[in-house]
Each structure stands twice: as structure tokens, then as C-alpha cells.
Amino acid sequence: MSVSDTNAVTLDGLRLDRGGRSILRDIHLQVPTGSITAVLGPSGSGKSTLLAALTGELPASAGSVRVLGQAVPRRSRALLEMRKSIGVLLQGNGLLTDLSVADNVALPLRTHTRLPEILVRRLVDFKLNAVGLRAVADAYPRELSGGMARRVALARALALDPPLMIYDEPLTGLDPIASGVIMSLIQRLNDTLGLTSVIVSHHVHETLPICDQAVVIANGGLVFAGTPQQLQASDDPLVRQFLGGEPDGPIGFDAQARTEAA
Known part of the structure; x- marks a missing residue:
């Protein structure tokens, strides 16, 4: 196995x-993959x-981005094909309020595949069951709590x-309990489905x-x-400032000052 095969994402x-x-x-x-x-x-x-670079929304100005063994393409058709291999959970969930939970989950399947409807519905049941929400398939996003809506978006x-x-x-x-549920779910799905996950947070x-x-x-x-352990043990001033939430330090928070410095 080559080095590129062992990495789901490589930025150079x-x-x-x-x-x-x-x-x-x-x-x-x-x-690394997995x-x-x-x-x-x-x-x-x-x-x-x-993240925009990983999905091809923002092309690299210099250097390279490889995702799942290939350079991120710039041509629209090839980029669309690559994006089918990337699942994205958005900050705002992006659920369509006039569609039921089941129809929201079915949307990518109906848009990008020609699967028969009976199979689409079975796959939707499977995805909702994976996030613990099969019972709310007929509900609408407005009827869900924040944590439930996030799990539907994940499905x-x-x-x-x-x-x-x-x-x-x-x-x-999300509140602390819902946050714990989401993080536990991310870890479980990553392990059971053999995924690679990138979490911006x-x-x-x-x-x-x-x-x-x-x-x-x-x-x-x-x-x-x-590793997380190395991060916690780091004595780098920038890392310590970020982890400690300190307002003063090498990380600047004055956007105008940063712009002028650049």
C-alpha cells in the first residue's frame, strides 16, 4: 500500500x-484513512x-489538495462526482422545512441515483436507525429539537x-447533553462504517x-x-493561549490589524 493510499486527505x-x-x-x-x-x-x-478547499468550493492558490487518492478536480462534472464521496454536516443543518424527516434523508438518493423507491425507503430507514431516529421519519424539522435535527442532517x-x-x-x-450524543455518534459511525472524519470545531x-x-x-x-495528548502537553504559546482561552497572546483577534500586517 502506497503512502497516498493510507491517507484520505493530503495537503501539500x-x-x-x-x-x-x-x-x-x-x-x-x-x-489517515479511518x-x-x-x-x-x-x-x-x-x-x-x-473545508472549502477539501470540497473543491475554493481552488488552491498554491500547493495541492488530494482527497480520497485524487487531486481535487476543477472541472464541474468531475468535481460533482468527487463530492458524492464526501458527506458534509453543515452548521445550520440545511434541512428543508417543507419535507418530512424521511424525505430530507431521501433527497440525495433521489437526486443522485436511479434506485427504485422501495429501496430508497429501506435505505432511509437504515440511515435513520443508525442515528437513533427511525421513529420520527414522518415528522417535520420544525417538530424536532436541535439535537434531533442535527442527527437527521447527519443521516x-x-x-x-x-x-x-x-x-x-x-x-x-446544542446543549451539553445533545453535544455529547452527537460526538458519541460521530465516533461510533466512524468505527462501524469505516469512515474517515474531519471535524472543524x-x-x-x-x-x-x-x-x-x-x-x-x-x-x-x-x-x-x-495527537490530542500531544496537544494538551504542548508548551507552544499559541497553543496554550487557544486552549486556555486567553485574550492576550500571540494569536491576534483584531481583524484590521491582521489585515494590515498581511
Whole structure:
């Protein structure tokens, strides 16, 4: 097995620009197949920008992005095919309020496959059962709690059996109990379905226990990559400031000052 086969994601010298300004630069990162990687960092540090590069929404300005063994394509048809192999759980869930829970989960199957309806419904039952919500198949998103809606969105993201899952701030707006349920579910699904997961989050203490690898983004670059244990033991001033939530330190929070410095 080659090195590229052992990694679901490989970033090599990646630079990402928006509006003529570099958001992230010189990013080198490998996400091993079957692992859970947490991408941590303060708000506005570029975590979601990094996700946009993985899905091909934002092309690399320099360097390379390889996902599931291939370079992220730029042609729309090839990019669409690649995206079918990536499940994305959005911050806002993205559920369609006029569709039932079952129809929300069925949407990717009806859009991207020609499966008979009876098989679509069986797959929907299976996905909802995997997140513990088969009993609410006929409910509508407005009738669900925040945690339940997040789990429905997760079932929909899994509908096409993607080998790579991306979670964009999966705990936003959830109470501690719902957050614990979601993180436990992410870990269980990753193990039982043989997935690779990338979790973008600023919820450090909730995310680290389920991760194999943790990376920290700050000041336009990757300031740490290692195991959660190595992160906790790090004496790097940037890492300590982020983990401790300190307002003063090497990580700046004045956006104008950062722009001028760049």
C-alpha cells in the first residue's frame, strides 16, 4: 500500500486566498484513512476556508489538495462526482422545512441515483436507525429539537455512503447533553462504517476525546499537528493561549490589524 493510499486527505504546501488576500498558507497535513481529525482554532482563523478547499468550493492558490487518492478536480462534472464521496454536516443543518424527516434523508438518493423507491425507503430507514431516529421519519424539522435535527442532517449526509465525512462546527447551538450524543455518534459511525472524519470545531474539550489527530489553525497557518495528548502537553504559546482561552497572546483577534500586517 502506497503512502497516498493510507491517507484520505493530503495537503501539500497549500495556500488559500480570498479577495486577493491569503487566508491560509504553507499548509501541510495528512488525514489517515479511518481516522478522526479535529481542525481547531479561534473564530475567523480559516477553518471553514480549509473545508472549502477539501470540497473543491475554493481552488488552491498554491500547493495541492488530494482527497480520497485524487487531486481535487476543477472541472464541474468531475468535481460533482468527487463530492458524492464526501458527506458534509453543515452548521445550520440545511434541512428543508417543507419535507418530512424521511424525505430530507431521501433527497440525495433521489437526486443522485436511479434506485427504485422501495429501496430508497429501506435505505432511509437504515440511515435513520443508525442515528437513533427511525421513529420520527414522518415528522417535520420544525417538530424536532436541535439535537434531533442535527442527527437527521447527519443521516442525510450519510445517505450516499460517503467514505469521507466532514463536520463543520457540529456542536453549534446544542446543549451539553445533545453535544455529547452527537460526538458519541460521530465516533461510533466512524468505527462501524469505516469512515474517515474531519471535524472543524472550536469546542476543544468536547471534540478531543474522540479524535486520533488534532490540528490547530491560527495566524494564517497550521501551528500544531499531533495527537490530542500531544496537544494538551504542548508548551507552544499559541497553543496554550487557544486552549486556555486567553485574550492576550500571540494569536491576534483584531481583524484590521491582521489585515494590515498581511
